[in-house]
Amino acid sequence: MPKIKLAENTIQIIKDICAEFDNNEGELINVLHKVQDKLGYLPAEVQEVIAKGLNTSVAKVYGVVTFYSYFTMIPRGEFPISICMGTACYVRGAEQVLSEFKRQLKVDVGESTPDGMFSINCLRCVGACGLAPVVNVGDKVYGRVAPTQVKEIIAEYRKGCDSDNVKSA
Amino acid sequence: MDTVKLNIDNKSVVVKKGTTILQAAKEIGVDIPTLCYMKLDDLNIENKPGGCRICVVEVEGRRNLAPACCTDVNEGMEVKTHSIRAINARRTVMELILSDHPADCLICAKSGNCDLQDMAHNLGIRKLNYQGEQSHYREDTSPAIIREVDKCIMCRRCEMMCNEVQTVGVLSAINRGFESVVAPAFEMNLDHSVCTYCGQCVAVCPTGALTEVDETAKVVRVLSDPTKTVIVQTAPAVRAALGEEFDMEAGTLVTGKLVSALRRLGFNYVFDTDFAADLTIMEEGTELLNRIGKHLEGDKDVKLPILTSCCPAWVKFFEHQFPDLMDIPSTARSPQQMFGSIAKTYFAQKLGIKREDLVVVSIMPCVAKKYECGRDEFKVDSNPDVDHAITTRELAALIKLSNIDFHTLPNEEFDNPLGESTGAAVIFGTTGGVIEAAVRTAYEVHTKKDLPKIDFDELRGMEGIRKATIDFDGIPINIGIAHGLGNARKLLEEIQAGESEFHAIEIMSCPGGCIGGGGQPYHHGNADIIKKRQKAIYQEDSKKAIRKSHENPHILKLYEEFLGEPMSEKAHHLLHTKYFDRT
Numbered sequence: 001m002p003k004i005k006l007a008e009n010t011i012q013i014i015k016d017i018c019a020e021f022d023n024n025e026g027e028l029i030n031v032l033h034k035v036q037d038k039l040g041y042l043p044a045e046v047q048e049v050i051a052k053g054l055n056t057s058v059a060k061v062y063g064v065v066t067f068y069s070y071f072t073m074i075p076r077g078e079f080p081i082s083i084c085m086g087t088a089c090y091v092r093g094a095e096q097v098l099s100e101f102k103r104q105l106k107v108d109v110g111e112s113t114p115d116g117m118f119s120i121n122c123l124r125c126v127g128a129c130g131l132a133p134v135v136n137v138g139d140k141v142y143g144r145v146a147p148t149q150v151k152e153i154i155a156e157y158r159k160g161c162d163s164d165n166v167k168s169a
Numbered sequence: 170m171d172t173v174k175l176n177i178d179n180k181s182v183v184v185k186k187g188t189t190i191l192q193a194a195k196e197i198g199v200d201i202p203t204l205c206y207m208k209l210d211d212l213n214i215e216n217k218p219g220g221c222r223i224c225v226v227e228v229e230g231r232r233n234l235a236p237a238c239c240t241d242v243n244e245g246m247e248v249k250t251h252s253i254r255a256i257n258a259r260r261t262v263m264e265l266i267l268s269d270h271p272a273d274c275l276i277c278a279k280s281g282n283c284d285l286q287d288m289a290h291n292l293g294i295r296k297l298n299y300q301g302e303q304s305h306y307r308e309d310t311s312p313a314i315i316r317e318v319d320k321c322i323m324c325r326r327c328e329m330m331c332n333e334v335q336t337v338g339v340l341s342a343i344n345r346g347f348e349s350v351v352a353p354a355f356e357m358n359l360d361h362s363v364c365t366y367c368g369q370c371v372a373v374c375p376t377g378a379l380t381e382v383d384e385t386a387k388v389v390r391v392l393s394d395p396t397k398t399v400i401v402q403t404a405p406a407v408r409a410a411l412g413e414e415f416d417m418e419a420g421t422l423v424t425g426k427l428v429s430a431l432r433r434l435g436f437n438y439v440f441d442t443d444f445a446a447d448l449t450i451m452e453e454g455t456e457l458l459n460r461i462g463k464h465l466e467g468d469k470d471v472k473l474p475i476l477t478s479c480c481p482a483w484v485k486f487f488e489h490q491f492p493d494l495m496d497i498p499s500t501a502r503s504p505q506q507m508f509g510s511i512a513k514t515y516f517a518q519k520l521g522i523k524r525e526d527l528v529v530v531s532i533m534p535c536v537a538k539k540y541e542c543g544r545d546e547f548k549v550d551s552n553p554d555v556d557h558a559i560t561t562r563e564l565a566a567l568i569k570l571s572n573i574d575f576h577t578l579p580n581e582e583f584d585n586p587l588g589e590s591t592g593a594a595v596i597f598g599t600t601g602g603v604i605e606a607a608v609r610t611a612y613e614v615h616t617k618k619d620l621p622k623i624d625f626d627e628l629r630g631m632e633g634i635r636k637a638t639i640d641f642d643g644i645p646i647n648i649g650i651a652h653g654l655g656n657a658r659k660l661l662e663e664i665q666a667g668e669s670e671f672h673a674i675e676i677m678s679c680p681g682g683c684i685g686g687g688g689q690p691y692h693h694g695n696a697d698i699i700k701k702r703q704k705a706i707y708q709e710d711s712k713k714a715i716r717k718s719h720e721n722p723h724i725l726k727l728y729e730e731f732l733g734e735p736m737s738e739k740a741h742h743l744l745h746t747k748y749f750d751r752t
Binding site for chain 1: 343354
C-alpha cells in the first residue's frame with residue numbers, strides 16, 4: 001500500500017473530530033462518518049490517527065471501515081455515483097444499469113476514474129423503492145433509470161464541468 | 170440470593186439468576202458442546218460472541234433455538250439439549266462450517282489437537298453435504314507464528330486474546346460476509362505489525378489457523394551433523410507440562426524423563442535454562458539493589474520501578490507501545506539469551522571449539538522465543554547465540570518422531586556445568602516466580618542475613634495484578650506483579666502518570682506466566698491445567714536442595730573463572746542488552 005503523508009492541518013482536523021466525540025471509542029462509526037465527509041475517504045494513515053485519537057487499535061478501526069460499504073479507502077470522485085442494489089432496484093434491472101456505468105466509465109465498483117471525476121459504489125436501499133431502479137450522483141437522485149440513460153447522466157456532469165471550466169477561464 | 174429453578178433434559182436444577190443455560194447444564198452433568206465459547210476461570214478470560222451456534226438447544230415455548238452459551242436461564246424453563254431438532258441444527262451448523270474449511274486434517278499441524286475436528290467427530294459428521302465456494306487467503310509466515318486463515322472459523326477467540334486480554338490490538342475481524350476474516354490492520358503481515366508474538370492467539374485457536382513456526386526438521390538435521398556439537402537448554406515451565414503431550418495428568422513433573430529423552434534424541438549435552446535463570450537473578454538482582462540503593466541515598470535521577478525483562482513478548486510490547494519507558498526495564502537479557510551467550514563463549518572455550526561449531530537449541534513454553542533468538546543484537550558475526558527455539562509441543566513431536574517411549578524412560582540428571590540450578594530458577598516458570606527469586610537473593614545480599622522463610626506466599630497466586638510489600642530489614646520494598654499484557658499496561662500507565670508506588674515489577678505476557686505460554690500443550694479452555702502446572706513448579710522448587718540463586722555453586726564458579734562479578738564489564742557485554750523504539 002503506498003504510504004501518504006498527511007498534512008499537519010489534516011491531522012488536526014481528524015484530532016478535532018475525535019475530540020468532538022469525547023475521544024470515545026464507542027463513537028467510532030460517527031467519527032468515521034464525519035472524517036470521510038471532510039476528507040472524502042479514509043486511507044490507512046487517517047485510520048491510524050483515528051485509532052490513536054479514540055485510544056483503540058488500528059485493526060479495530062480497519063475492521064469497521066471494511067465492514068460497512070459506505071466507508072471507502074479509495075478517494076471518491078468529484079461526482080460519486082451510487083447505484084442502489086436493494087431488492088426492488090435489483091429486480092427492476094439495477095445490475096444492468098451498474099454494468100453500463102462500469103462500461104462507460106471503464107472503472108469497477110469502489111474505484112474512481114483517472115481524472116478523479118466519477119467513482120462508482122453500490123448501496124443497499126435508499127428508501128425510494130417506488131422509483132426503482134435508483135441512482136444517486138452526489139446528492140441528486142435519479143429514478144427509473146434505464147441503461148440507455150447512463151450516457152446522458154454522465155454527459156450531464158461532464159458538460160457541467162466543461163462549462164464551469166469555460167466560465168472560470 | 171435470587172435463584173432460578175428450571176429443567177434441563179428432564180432434570181431439575183436450581184441456579185443463581187444470571188447463569189447461562191450452558192453453565193446450569195454443566196452443574197448437572199450435561200455437557201453441551203461449544204466451539205467459539207471459551208472461559209478460563211480465575212484468569213478472568215471469557216470469549217462469548219455467540220457466533221458459531223454449535224451450542225443451540227431447544228427451549229419450550231421459544232420459537233427459535235437458543236444458543237446455550239449466551240442465553241440466561243429463566244424460572245420454569247424447559248430445556249432440551251439433545252432433542253432431534255437441536256441435534257439436527259447442530260449438525261447442520263457444523264456441516265456449514267466445514268463447507269468452507271480445507272478439511273486437510275491428515276497433514277494439518279493441529280490434527281489430533283483440533284477442537285473443530287473433535288466436534289465434527291462427536292457430532293458424527295461422516296459426509297460433507299454442502300459443497301460450494303471456499304475462501305482462499307494467502308498464508309502469513311512470521312518469525313514465530315503462521316496464519317493459515319483458510320482454516321479460520323471466525324470464533325474470535327484470538328481477537329479477544331489479542332485485544333481484550335493482551336491489549337496488543339493486532340488481530341481484528343475485517344470485511345463482511347463471506348469475505349470476512351481475522352487479520353491485522355490493512356491485512357499487513359504479522360511481522361510488519363505490532364504483534365508481540367506472545368502466542369496467546371495460537372494457544373486458544375480451535376483449529377489450525379494459527380500455529381507456531383515448526384523448526385523440528387531443522388533440529389533433526391543439525392543433530393545428524395557430525396561436525397557440530399549440539400547442546401540443549403530447557404525452560405522451567407516445560408517440565409511441568411510436557412507430560413500432558415503423553416497423556417499424563419496435568420501438573421505431572423517430568424524433569425528426569427525430559428532429560429533422558431533429550432539425551433536419547435542425540436544432544437551432546439543436556440543443560441538447563443534454569444542455570445541461566447540463576448544467572449539472571451545475579452544480574453537483575455544486583456541491578457535492582459543498585460537502583461534501590463541509589464534511590465534511598467536520595468539520587469533523583471535513578472529510574473524506579475525496575476521492571477523484569479525475561480519475557481520477549483513483553484519486551485516487544487513496550488518497544489512498540491511504551492517507548493518513553495524504555496529506560497525502566499532491567500537491561501538483563503532473558504535466561505534463554507544469557508544461556509546462549511555463555512554457552513557460545515565460556516562453554517565453547519571449555520570444549521575448545523569455535524562458536525560456529527556449537528549449536529544451541531532451546532526448548533521453550535513460548536513462541537516469542539523463536540523471534541527473540543533471531544534478534545540481531547543476540548548474534549555475533551551473524552551467528553546467533555541461540556540457533557533454534559522449539560516449543561514444548563514441538564519437543565513432544567520430536568520425541569514421538571524418534572520412537573522414544575516417554576513413559577518407560579528412566580529419570581536422568583542434567584549435565585554440568587550449565588545444568589545445575591536452584592529452586593529460585595524453577596519458579597521463573599510461573600507468574601510471581603521471577604520476582605520471588607530476585608527477592609530471595611536481593612534480601613540476603615542486601616541484609617547479609619539468612620531469610621527467615623524462603624517461601625513468599627504473598628507473591629504467589631493467579632490474580633492478574635498482585636501487590637506485596639517485603640520488609641528488607643527495615644526498608645519496605647513494594648513489589649508489583651502483572652501477567653497478561655493488559656494487566657501490564659495498567660501498571661505502565663500508572664508509571665507514566667507518576668503514580669506508581671512500586672520499587673520493582675515483574676511482568677509476564679502470558680496469563681499464568683510461562684506455564685500458560687503459547688508454546689505449551691493446548692489447554693482447550695481448561696484453566697485448571699494451568700493451575701496444576703503452577704502447583705508442580707512450586708513443588709519442584711520446594712524439593713530442591715539449594716533454593717537461592719546466589720548459592721548455586723556453578724554460578725559462583727562462572728563468576729570466579731569468567732565473568733568477574735555481577736554487572737562487571739564482561740557481564741554487561743555478554744548478559745545485558747538494549748531496547749529499540751519500534752514506533
